[in-house]
Amino acid sequence: MKKLKRSARLVEMTQYLMSKPHTLIPLTTFAERYGAAKSSISEDLAIIKEVCESEETGELLTLAGAAGGVKYIPKSSPDKALPLVQTLCAQLEQPDRMLPGGYYYITDILGQPGLMNDIGRMFASAFANHDIDVVMTVETKGIPIAYATAAHLNLPVVLVRRDHVVTEGSAVSINYVSGSQKSIHTMTLARRALKERSRVLVVDDFMRAGGTINGMMDLLHEFNATVAGVGVLVESEDVSNDERLLHDYVSLVRVGTIDSRNRQMSVKPGNYFDKQE
Known part of the structure; x- marks a missing residue:
């Protein structure tokens, strides 16, 4: 006392x-x-x-x-969240972030604890009224976002692996098609990591066509689990509706067409602010 x-x-x-x-x-x-x-x-x-x-x-x-x-x-109100996201957009527009193949560097952003805390609060606010049991992401760059979001929701984190880890026991593995590269990859989840019929919030750092997230959703079917929501830090607009594998999600940042030759790209706030209106 x-x-x-x-x-x-x-x-x-x-x-x-x-x-x-x-x-x-x-x-x-x-x-x-x-x-x-x-x-x-x-x-x-x-x-x-x-x-x-x-x-x-x-x-x-x-x-x-x-x-x-x-x-x-x-909670994170749109009025308080918008300046932070606009600052993030300005950082992502820097030409030296552009990498060969239409990719760009964001690892330094994911390594900022204060920024991740704010991003986690935004996702927690967006999904505050959803019935959620766990937060899930695929290794490795989605991990800081998942833990920050889970901290504000007071929920555990479940990590999907690219390769099976023997110390996690038996696991379920599936093959999925990358929406951007049209190549086949593998992801795996330990059977002990997720309870049957859990309600799962899926988060990730970047989404182009949604192949990786779609793969996680297929993996969840093997556990009879339900996707309670999807949140992505950055989404690419350089994808047609026919190519997009996922349409119901919350994004904080949108990246437009990337001009690799002139090292330019347009970055703007995501649909988080549309959904908060």
Whole structure:
């Protein structure tokens, strides 16, 4: 039991709630933690709720009754997310990011913890009302995005491998066709990694035609699992509707036609902002 001044208690309660997103916390937990009356805790929570809503950082849901409590839901409003995504677009437009074959370098962006935290919050906000059990991605560049998103949803992460790892036991492997290169690849998922009939949020760093994500969806069928949503950091617009294998997804950034000769490409915010309207 901690005896704190109210100002310190407010700070500590806020940190506690943010460290346990999407978790129902009984008022008795705070009352016992700080040695305070439930009425005082309720007043504190009302202040935190007001600040979260005014600053558009999340929602504080209160459930009444004996089994009730409070739950913090991280949110990222379009007004706060747009400047960050516009900055990201400007970084992706840099000519030195362009690589042979129409690819470009984004590994340094994926290695920025603060930026990944913001991106994870955006995806968590987009899928906050979905019934999700796990967040899934395929190794390796999607891993930072998956963990950042899962942290804000308070969910476990499931990793799909390119090759089977003997230390993970028996696994399910499938072949899939890359939508961009039309070549056949293999992906595998350990049987112990995912429970049957799970509801899965799939995230990835980049999507052109959607072959890799479509492969993950096929893999999930082997576990009788359901795709609860798909989020991608960057999507390519240089794909026709006939070539696109996936149409229901959330993207943060869109890349237009890439001019390899002149080392130019257009980058703009993705459909995340269309879906938030």
